[in-house]
Every structure is written in structure tokens, then in C-alpha cells.
Amino acid sequence: MQVDEATVKRIARLARIRITEEEARSLETELSGILAWVEQLDEVDVTGVEPMTRVVPIKLKMRDDIVTDGEIADQVTENAPMTTEHFFVVPKVVE
Amino acid sequence: MTDLTKLTLAEARDGLRAKSFSSVELTEAFIAAIEAANAHLNAFVLPTPDRALAQARESDKRLAANEARPLEGLPLGHKDLFCTNGVRSTACSRILGDFTPTYESTVGQNLWDAGAIMLGKLNCDEFAMGSSNETSCFGPVVSPWRRTRDGNADNAKLVPGGSSGGSSAAVSADLCLAATATDTGGSIRQPAAITGTVGIKPTYGRCSRWGIVAFASSLDQAGPIAKTVRDSAIMLRHMASHDPKDSTSVDVPVPDYEAAVSQGVKGLRVGIPREYRLDGMSAEAEALWQQGIAWLKAAGATIHDISLPHTKYALPAYYIVAPAECSSNLARYDGVRYGLRVPGDDLVSTYENTRAAGFGKEVRRRVLIGTYVLSAGYYDAYYLKAQKVRTLIKRDFDEAWGKVDTILTPTTPSPAFAQGEKAGDPVAMYLEDIFTVTVNMAGLPGISVPAGLSSEGTPLGLQLIGKPFDEPTLFRTAQVIEDAAGHFRVSRRWWA
Numbered sequence: 001m002q003v004d005e006a007t008v009k010r011i012a013r014l015a016r017i018r019i020t021e022e023e024a025r026s027l028e029t030e031l032s033g034i035l036a037w038v039e040q041l042d043e044v045d046v047t048g049v050e051p052m053t054r055v056v057p058i059k060l061k062m063r064d065d066i067v068t069d070g071e072i073a074d075q076v077t078e079n080a081p082m083t084t085e086h087f088f089v090v091p092k093v094v095e
Numbered sequence: 096m097t098d099l100t101k102l103t104l105a106e107a108r109d110g111l112r113a114k115s116f117s118s119v120e121l122t123e124a125f126i127a128a129i130e131a132a133n134a135h136l137n138a139f140v141l142p143t144p145d146r147a148l149a150q151a152r153e154s155d156k157r158l159a160a161n162e163a164r165p166l167e168g169l170p171l172g173h174k175d176l177f178c179t180n181g182v183r184s185t186a187c188s189r190i191l192g193d194f195t196p197t198y199e200s201t202v203g204q205n206l207w208d209a210g211a212i213m214l215g216k217l218n219c220d221e222f223a224m225g226s227s228n229e230t231s232c233f234g235p236v237v238s239p240w241r242r243t244r245d246g247n248a249d250n251a252k253l254v255p256g257g258s259s260g261g262s263s264a265a266v267s268a269d270l271c272l273a274a275t276a277t278d279t280g281g282s283i284r285q286p287a288a289i290t291g292t293v294g295i296k297p298t299y300g301r302c303s304r305w306g307i308v309a310f311a312s313s314l315d316q317a318g319p320i321a322k323t324v325r326d327s328a329i330m331l332r333h334m335a336s337h338d339p340k341d342s343t344s345v346d347v348p349v350p351d352y353e354a355a356v357s358q359g360v361k362g363l364r365v366g367i368p369r370e371y372r373l374d375g376m377s378a379e380a381e382a383l384w385q386q387g388i389a390w391l392k393a394a395g396a397t398i399h400d401i402s403l404p405h406t407k408y409a410l411p412a413y414y415i416v417a418p419a420e421c422s423s424n425l426a427r428y429d430g431v432r433y434g435l436r437v438p439g440d441d442l443v444s445t446y447e448n449t450r451a452a453g454f455g456k457e458v459r460r461r462v463l464i465g466t467y468v469l470s471a472g473y474y475d476a477y478y479l480k481a482q483k484v485r486t487l488i489k490r491d492f493d494e495a496w497g498k499v500d501t502i503l504t505p506t507t508p509s510p511a512f513a514q515g516e517k518a519g520d521p522v523a524m525y526l527e528d529i530f531t532v533t534v535n536m537a538g539l540p541g542i543s544v545p546a547g548l549s550s551e552g553t554p555l556g557l558q559l560i561g562k563p564f565d566e567p568t569l570f571r572t573a574q575v576i577e578d579a580a581g582h583f584r585v586s587r588r589w590w591a
Contacts, residue, residue: 003467015422015466016429017459018447027463030521034464037522038411038477044484051482052489055299055538056563060342075197079433088431091442 003031099124100269104169104326107272111158111168118158118168118212122151125170125214129270135590138265140175140233141183142215150212157210164210166333172265172274175216176223177203178306186308187231188221190453191434200306201338202275202317209333214271218261221455222425223282223310226527227517228260230457235514236260238290239268239585242511242551251513253553256286262320263290267585273321273330277307279314280413281531284543287320288506288556291545291583293327293573294320298563299538300345303338311420314535323582324544324573328352331566347564355567356574361395363572366499370406371530373508380505380555383547387503387557390579391572399499403491408484409533414525415468415481416536422465428453460521489537501568504530506556510549530558540566544573546580554583
């Protein structure tokens, strides 16, 4: 699979990572190289094969639907770059 | 007094119990060793000597009162991928900045509850993505090992492997008794192999992932790097647990792994997979593999040729699954709730600026690959396909377990390389994990044990792969190899 520069820019936009023109060009080569390399999986016939979800068959445990934690707003917001009264502050989203 | 930093974990434990020295003396010896070495090796990104000494004083009280817990007073290094309550935790990424968790990882809590002491946070590849510890935002770790070329000393800075390069360097340089580590594609076993240390990645689900910075959730597992097989068994017993906070952790009792190490391999069936015989493998790695076979045979094991036909597809499938899961896990780093924020004109540009500045090159590359393979129209062709290939890889192993109890392979195709030697080509670096990654893809336990030195005088390891939750067989088999091969220690502390 060849990735062109426009695709690289679209992926970067989706991933929310700003890239420069120069980075877009070098990523075009790198990503194409990696995707060409993983193309060897085309040789494998996976007809009728289920995707792997877990290593050993375990049943997910259920727990009681009760509050076990909370009232720790100080801790939750402690590491945020910008807060006011336990709210995370971000640039204006709606005009 | 003898140099306390040269003790194994088991020797130090026994010495503390016998009151031959105190935990404070032991801890001070390591603090001094770290102070002398860290400017050269860069193994610790945050030493925590005050906390360590406070813990040691508490341990000495318990030891004096004969109330010692299993790891009482034993100083360890802790990979900076584990969240530590009140102690900066960064995953060695700029994007986490000075993030200081208000909680402790379950694996960490288990160790401290067992009486262990934290000497500090260890360097690693950024978000555990790398095989040489060159992608850390704190700079590369330098291996304490030096190689020779044509019989002459070569002062090139060697890599300690990755992503747990701080762990492998610290253990092999005697900067801690043992260390925590994590393994997504080989990040415990590859660094252990090229630094002459023992590293085990347990079965997926054996250790809780809660409080460990996530890279690829279906592959990540914690485990120890230690000086001996016995030490790694002691460590794993106190790292592993069932944890209600990690729904993928498995509710199976944790055995006394240390009891397994002396059980020998008489009658054990050992498989040799023909697909691991690579064209690019060095002659000495092949010779060492044959040596390992001979050692196990001499100890009473039987050797069987086996086939794992989908082996060659493990690495390409890994480079779909791991980036896909990483792009999804790393979406949380948005500059809003913790870590770095680089403001933009609006919210989206704030995200974009923050992530461009906060993620290093390899992390950006993997997030972009992951975003691509998960983007509209490609999910079935890439991620779903790769997950189906995993089923086939696991099936190969399931068939092998009908004939053998454990599988012996080399850990890496070649010994330690120098900084920068493989930095240019991502696929060349990814090939470091060619023998280890199948184990993660199938969720199985794997251990790397030192087995010999290369022609350059640097360590090489052998890997043993086991059935799910059959870590005891790995420990007893690894012990036989360790007994036959001996120990490989750095001969000269060139940094001191």
C-alpha cells in the first residue's frame, strides 16, 4: 500500500498531531515502507478464523453496580494544566 | 565489608534476616552506586533516595522485631511506566510533563506491601516503544557492557535494549537488586538478553495492568528483570495478583515460583521450532542455541523438533495490532486533563500543537500507522485480519503443547548494538523482537536467561516459552541453563 502526502496529512489530522510539510514528506516514505512490509499478511488464509480476543477462556466478572469511589475532585484535577473550581479549562468551543 | 550492591536479591534477603547488615546500609550502598553511575548510564530518570531511606528505616524496625514481610528491606528500581503515588511518572514522554499520580499501580503496591524499597524511577523508551532505549525524552540509557572488536576494546556506547533499558542497565550495573519492567513485544526479554540478566514476561493476565501507562492493552504485561533465575521467581511472585481493577487479570492463585527453580528437567519435553532458524541469524546465536539444547539434554530433558508455521507473520501482525491499540490509548493525551499543553487558536489546534510537541518521533509514527489502519474502510483489512492471524499463531502453540512442555529459542538474533546503529530504519529496529513477539501475540509466558558471550564479549540469551500460567516450568528449565552457563557480570565498572 502506497501512502501519498495527502493521505499522511489526513491521518495526521485524524490523529490530532500537527506535522510540517517536511515531516509529511518523510512520513510518506516511512509509512509506505511499514505498510508494504505488513502486506505479507496477504499470504495468510484466514477464512473461517475467529479473531483472537483472549489467551485463556475466562468469563468477565460482574460486580455490584454501586458507587465505590468518588468525592476526589481535587485529585482528579490536580494535574491539569488549567482549571477553575474543579473544571478543566479549554479554549472556547462554541461561538 | 563486602560490596553489598553485588549481592543477588536472594542473598540480600538472607543477609537481612541473618542481621549481617541492615536495610539502611544496603539502601545507602545502592544510593551511592546510583550517584556515581547515573551521569554515565542514565538508567534512573528520578532517583528517590529520601523515600528509599525512610522505607529502609521502617524495614529495619520490622526486621528487628522479626516481623519481616517477604521482600522486607530489599531495594528495587521501578520502570517509569508504572504510576507512583506522589512521585512523578512520565512514561519517559514530554507529553506527561511533571504528571504526579495520586494513586499507585497494583504491581507497585504489591511490591511495597511485601516490604520492598523503591530506589527511584527507571528510564525506558517513550511509552515503551523501542528496542534500544533511544526514544526516551530523558535521553538514551547506556549499557554498562563494553564490546571488543577484533580483540581490541571498543568504547562505543552500547544500547541496553528496550523498552526496559533502564531496568536492564540498572540491574546489570548493580544499581538495584532487581527491577520492574514491562513487555509488549519483547521489552523485558530483549534488554535482559543483551545485558546478561534474567527477564520474564508472564502469561497475559498474570500481573494487573492497572496503573501502568497503557501502550497496547491486549499485549502489555509487567514482569521483572533480575540477576538470577531465582531472583526473577521471587520478584514475579510478589508482582503477580488477581486485581478487580483490571478485568483482564486472571483469578488463578500465584504459585511459589521460588520452589520451582530447583526441580530440574528430568523427563521434560523441550521443543525446538524449525521456523526460528533464520537466514539473518548470527552463527554464534545458532551455536549458543545448540549449546542450550545440549545442556538440557545432559540434565535429562528430551528434545523434539516442532513446527510453528505462522511464526513469520507474528511481527507484521504485531506492527498492526500494537500501533492500532497505541493510537487509541494515546488519544487521552490531549493537553486538557494532565501533562503538557501547547495552546492554539482553538481546541483542535491546542490538541494538535500539544501532541506534536509532546510525542517523540517513534510515538508519532506509531500513532499515525495505528490511525491509518483503524481509519474508515481499513479496519477489516488490517486490524481484524491481524487479530485472526493471532488466532493462527496461538493455534500453532496449542498444537505444540501436545508434544512438548516448553520451547527453546534464542532471545535475540544478535548481541547488543551501539547507539545510533539501527536508528535510521524502523523495520530493522522492529526485527530485534522477531523471536520474542510471537509470545506476546499468543499471550504466553516467556523467559530470557543468559547463556553465553558473543565474539564481542557481550551477553546473549536463550528464551524459553511456556504454556499459559506454566511459569514454574520456565523457572526450573531456566535454572538448568543458568547452572550450566554460569553468570555473566560486567567485568569493569568503567563509570566509577
